[in-house]
Amino acid sequence: MDCMSMADLTAAEVQVLAAFADNNPMTVEEVARAVADAGMYLANKVNPVVQALVDMGLAERTPVASLGRYTITADGRAWMLARTG
Secondary structure (H helix, E strand, O other): OOOOOHHHOOHHHHHHHHHHHHOOOEOHHHHHHHHHHOOOOOHHHHHHHHHHHHHHOOEEEOOHHHOOOEEEOHHHHHHHHHHHO
């Protein structure tokens, strides 16, 4: 993660990661609404964006109790902190 720059993430990935950082675990639908509230409309592209963040280790699916919800990981928080201060 240390070698990733802001340019390494798409604008959509940064917006979704920010939504995760500002909220409790969220479903994909909740993520889409949060990103839309921030001014970015992702339509049916939310699932692949969330999956890309999971694949990078910046987000994760929550335990079975919150089935279908995603949250930011410690690496994701560190990435955001390093770039936003």
